[in-house]
Amino acid sequence: MPFAAETAMPEPFLSDMVRALAAAPHSLSPKYFYDEQGSRLFDRICELPEYYPTRCEMSVLRACAPDIARHIGCDAEIVEYGAGSLHKIRPILDALDGPARYLPIDISGEHLGASARALQEAYPEEVLVIPIVGDYTEDLALPACPPRVKRRIGFFPGSTLGNMHPAEALRFLRMLRGQLRGGALLLGVDLIKDPAILHAAYNDSQGVTAAFNLNVLARANRELGTDFDLDAYAHCAFYNAPEHRVEMHLMCRRPQEIHLDGRCFRMSQGDTLHTENSYKFTIGGLRTLASEAGFVPATVWTDPDRMFSLHWLEARG
Incomplete structure (x- = not known):
């Protein structure tokens, strides 16, 4: 039997994803990484030699x-x-x-x-x-x-x-x-x-962090009924030195149309969905x-x- 847990109000994933796709630039809270699959992937990240x-x-x-x-x-x-x-x-x-x-x-x-x-x-x-x-x-x-x-x-x-x-x-x-x-x-x-240490930590050689980043789109497809083509997005992470933060994005490789909640949203080649900052x-x-x-x-x-x-x-x- 699962361990009993007290539950708070459900997260507003739908409204936040609509807002992220409608806005420019596109940005989504990193809290949506952590469904069951995302949590497992993060546990793997924590065991990586680069992390x-x-x-x-x-x-x-x-x-x-x-x-x-x-x-x-x-x-x-x-x-x-x-x-x-x-x-x-x-x-x-x-x-x-x-x-x-x-x-x-x-x-x-x-x-x-x-x-x-x-x-x-x-x-x-x-x-x-x-x-x-x-x-x-x-x-x-x-x-x-x-x-x-x-x-x-x-x-x-x-x-x-x-x-x-x-x-x-x-x-x-x-x-x-x-x-x-x-x-x-x-x-x-x-x-x-050292920025080189930071770059390696968020761009691991096994691609686990990339899978973790892309999982937020897979989660949206599962839970919200979106039609993100995961192959059309690339994991992108870099250290923004003036802001003292690592940024994670999902970069659109080619033009996309995403359907959600009866609406159609468009992303152009090179557009990104900004999924996380990690300030140092x-x-x-x-x-x-x-x-x-x-x-x-x-x-x-x-x-x-x-x-x-x-x-x-x-x-x-």
């Missing part, structure tokens, strides 16, 4: 877990935003003494349910797992904290904050500040580095952004090569 972020972040989590656990303390509730396969919480759970409960939030319900069941089976006595299916970028109503919970700790790993435009990132952090008032946020962000940060820049959102920046953990960083941000009452 350093997951490997670096996990090394920091394992090395610094005892110190992170001291910051969290006992009887805390941990809310993980965009939890995915729930791998990154494990070093923290191993180091914690008596966490009250763990609330992973993700948009891919089937994937989250299976991952939550596996995690609960691995930690049957240590922590209560309550998965929540929903769009964590919206202000979800979280379950009330039981009396045992001393404070709520947010966990937002994977540099997903970098998928947001700076104004969106500020709005999102302010929202989390409200949800975590009296607690703290453990935030992972990728750091600025300096440590100082992230701390400034967190301060603007109302957090109090505290401890920072990095790997020895300073490829990736984890930030402890206090959400004081």
Whole structure:
């Protein structure tokens, strides 16, 4: 049986895809990558030799877990935003003494349910797992904290904050500040580095990232009844140095007509559907952004090569 999960409002995939095709330039939120197939592909990306972020972040989590656990303390509730396969919480759970409960939030319900069941089976006595299916970028109503919970700790790993435009990132952090008032946020962000390393990470030799990018069109065909010709689109990813971000696009190889919701949309050769930004940060820049959102920046953990960083941000009452 699938692990039971609380479900939030359904995502507005149809309206967002209509908006993306009608606008110029065309742009779609990266949250639509993560259906069941997209989630599986992303898990494969995280294992690729070129894709350093997951490997670096996990090394920091394992090395610094005892110190992170001291910051969290006992009887805390941990809310993980965009939890995915729930791998990154494990070093923290191993180091914690008596966490009250763990609330992973993700948009891919089937994937989250299976991952939550596996995690609960691995930690049957240590922590209560309550998965929540929903769009964590919206202000979800979280379950009330039981009396045992001393404070709520947010966990937002994977540099997903970098998928947001700076104004969106500020709005999102302010929202989390409200949800975590009296607690703290453990935030992972990728750091600025050699563009060659970034290019390789988003253009892997096995083509898994390309398949992940193209899957959003396959998902639209399955769920929305569009007629995207996947062979007519090419994965395109590059580092935009002035903006400090990697951009992912799907470039139209030849003129296309796409039918959706009774309308016909046209894309010309060379047009792109912009599917993701991945902003890279300096440590100082992230701390400034967190301060603007109302957090109090505290401890920072990095790997020895300073490829990736984890930030402890206090959400004081």
